[in-house]
Amino acid sequence: ILNVEQSPQSLHVQEGDSTNFTCSFPSSNFYALHWYRWETAKSPEALFVMTLNGDEKKKGRISATLNTKEGYSYLYIKGSQPEDSATYLCALNSGGGADGLTFGKGTHLIIQP
Amino acid sequence: KAGVTQTPRYLIKTRGQQVTLSCSPISGHRSVSWYQQTPGQGLQFLFEYFSETQRNKGNFPGRFSGRQFSNSRSEMNVSTLELGDSALYLCASSLVLSGVYQETQYFGPGTRLLVL
Numbered sequence: 001i002l003n004v005e006q007s008p009q010s011l012h013v014q015e016g017d018s019t020n021f022t023c024s025f026p027s028s029n030f031y032a033l034h035w036y037r038w039e040t041a042k043s044p045e046a047l048f049v050m051t052l053n054g055d056e057k058k059k060g061r062i063s064a065t066l067n068t069k070e071g072y073s074y075l076y077i078k079g080s081q082p083e084d085s086a087t088y089l090c091a092l093n094s095g096g097g098a099d100g101l102t103f104g105k106g107t108h109l110i111i112q113p
Numbered sequence: 114k115a116g117v118t119q120t121p122r123y124l125i126k127t128r129g130q131q132v133t134l135s136c137s138p139i140s141g142h143r144s145v146s147w148y149q150q151t152p153g154q155g156l157q158f159l160f161e162y163f164s165e166t167q168r169n170k171g172n173f174p175g176r177f178s179g180r181q182f183s184n185s186r187s188e189m190n191v192s193t194l195e196l197g198d199s200a201l202y203l204c205a206s207s208l209v210l211s212g213v214y215q216e217t218q219y220f221g222p223g224t225r226l227l228v229l
Binding site for chain 1: 116117146153155158171218220222223
């Protein structure tokens with residue numbers, strides 16, 4: 001059974017501050033790493049799919065990095081805004097093809113005005 | 114393009130009953146995956162369907178089954194419901210391209226099932 005860990009579980013950040021959180025996964029079982037943002041009462045929204053060691057992706061104020069050799073990915077949010085409040089999920093695709101994603105339990109981010 | 118839709122959004126059943134949930138993928142997407150989320154647990158993979166065939170299955174009992182139709186719509190069935198089956202059930206669709214294993218899965222809003 002694969003173990004995808006996310007830390008911290010929850011995070012309170014002041015509006016305007018930058019923040020980051022971590023996703024750890026077994027480096028021996030890696031095909032792709034996905035990041036999702038999940039706002040309450042909405043569908044999980046895809047942010048990034050990362051496949052290459054050292055990869056860095058950016059979408060507006062949000063960016064992510066990937067280290068497949070040591071088995072971790074960081075998600076960064078620059079200048080947090082109230083609309084960034086959500087649960088951020090990472091998910092590992094370990095087998096490619098038809099394999100389902102193995103999700104972490106998420107980091108619950110609350111931006112305080 | 115319309116997103117992934119799921120029906121019903123909410124459902125209340127009693128123990129021992131069965132339930133069928135429906136998922137309509139994004140137009141053109143041929144893969145549909147199902148996930149379960151229970152309190153305190155992350156999303157857990159149930160199964161994935163492509164071209165009307167189940168290609169992969171997670172670690173769930175045989176009471177959980179599914180199928181996919183020729184138009185890629187999928188249904189998930191849970192028989193002999195247990196209290197522990199109370200959960201949010203999400204489906205996700207993806208555009209399957211040959212050899213592309215990192216394709217994004219697009220999620221629906223989920224069906225919240227309560228078993229009494």
